[in-house]
Amino acid sequence: MIDYTREGDIWTATLNRPEKANSLTHDMLVSLAEFMEDAQAARTVILTGQGKVFSAGADLDEARAGLAVSDIWERLSGAIAALPGLSICAMNGTLAGGAMGMALASDLRIAVPTAKFFYPVMKLGFLPQPSDPGRMAALIGPARTKLILMGGQKITADDALMFGLIDRIVEPEALLETAHQISADTIAATPEIAAGIKAMCAAQSGLLDG
Numbered sequence: 001m002i003d004y005t006r007e008g009d010i011w012t013a014t015l016n017r018p019e020k021a022n023s024l025t026h027d028m029l030v031s032l033a034e035f036m037e038d039a040q041a042a043r044t045v046i047l048t049g050q051g052k053v054f055s056a057g058a059d060l061d062e063a064r065a066g067l068a069v070s071d072i073w074e075r076l077s078g079a080i081a082a083l084p085g086l087s088i089c090a091m092n093g094t095l096a097g098g099a100m101g102m103a104l105a106s107d108l109r110i111a112v113p114t115a116k117f118f119y120p121v122m123k124l125g126f127l128p129q130p131s132d133p134g135r136m137a138a139l140i141g142p143a144r145t146k147l148i149l150m151g152g153q154k155i156t157a158d159d160a161l162m163f164g165l166i167d168r169i170v171e172p173e174a175l176l177e178t179a180h181q182i183s184a185d186t187i188a189a190t191p192e193i194a195a196g197i198k199a200m201c202a203a204q205s206g207l208l209d210g
Contacts, residue, residue, distance in 0.1 A: 001028055003050075004035055009043035009085075009187045010180065011035075018051025023059040024099060029072045032102075036079035043191065044183035045083055047102060048090040048176065054115065057097020068121075073098050073129045080105035081131075084195040086186045090179045091115050092172060098128075104135040107198070109166040110178060111157050117165060118154040140164050 003014040013035055015022040024032075039045050049055060058067050080087055080102060089106040094116045103109050121128050128149060137145040140163040147153050160166045170178045186194045 001025070002031055002035075006042075010046065010183060011039050011042040011044070012046040012048065012176075015047075015049035015055055018049075018053070020059065021053040021056035022049045022051060022099075023056045025059045025062050026067050026070065026072060029067075029070075029076055033072065033076040033079050036076065036083065039083060039085070042083070043085045043187045043194065044179075045080075045085060045087045046090055046176070046179045046183075047080075047087070047106065048179070049092045051093065052114075053093040054091040054095045054111075055097075055099035055102075056094075057099045063124075068098070068124070068126050073101055074131060077101040077105040077129065077131055077135075084191070084198065086183060086194070086198070088179045088182060090170075090175050091166075092175060097121065100136075101129050101132050104132055104139070108182065110168045110170050110175065110182075111160065111166045112172045112175060113157050113169050115157045115160070115166075116154045117148070117157075117160050118152070119148050120152055122150060123152055136165075 001017040003016050005012045013032060017023065036045065087106040089103040089109045091103065091109065091111040093112060093114065095103055096118050097120065100119050119128060133145055133149060136148070144163050148155060155163065155165065157166065157169050161169055168178070
């Protein structure tokens with residue numbers, strides 16, 4: 001249900017459960033977390049999906065059985081955020097629910113024009129994953145974060161780009177090629193310089209948030 005490739009300096013994880021809108025089971029989340037934790041040597045990590053939906057969030061049966069409040073979501077987003085290389089979430093379609101954390105923890109987010117973004121946990125009687133509201137607010141501000149989390153709004157790709165939730169809109173046939181193109185300068189640089197720039201950006205973000 002997840003395809004992994006390691007092509008030199010670029011590691012890619014592809015959600016491949018399109019018949020279930022790439023909804024995530026506990027086993028899939030553990031597998032993704034382990035992949036991200038092992039990707040310390042990767043210069044770029046790309047997360048994408050098959051089909052017309054990037055991910056509908058938690059598998060509904062498993063969510064009802066406790067997955068919605070599992071700490072595996074935080075383990076995964078924390079592993080993505082801790083990657084020393086460049087992480088790119090290349091969304092082939094709509095992103096919903098707890099899967100939002102994977103995108104928020106990535107360095108960059110690109111998406112196809114038809115993608116929509118929503119996080120309906122309040123309607124379902126759950127809190128968002130602990131780090132998600134803070135990461136979202138750092139990108140789009142607290143009011144727009146409340147628009148999504150409390151207002152239950154579905155955000156189009158155009159609005160997501162305007163808000164700063166995504167960084168570029170890309171046609172489906174160019175999605176992975178664009179992710180590779182964005183990665184090129186990072187891969188060409190020395191690992192120390194690339195990791196150093198990422199660390200400086202994180203430090204500056206902390207100053208601005210404070």
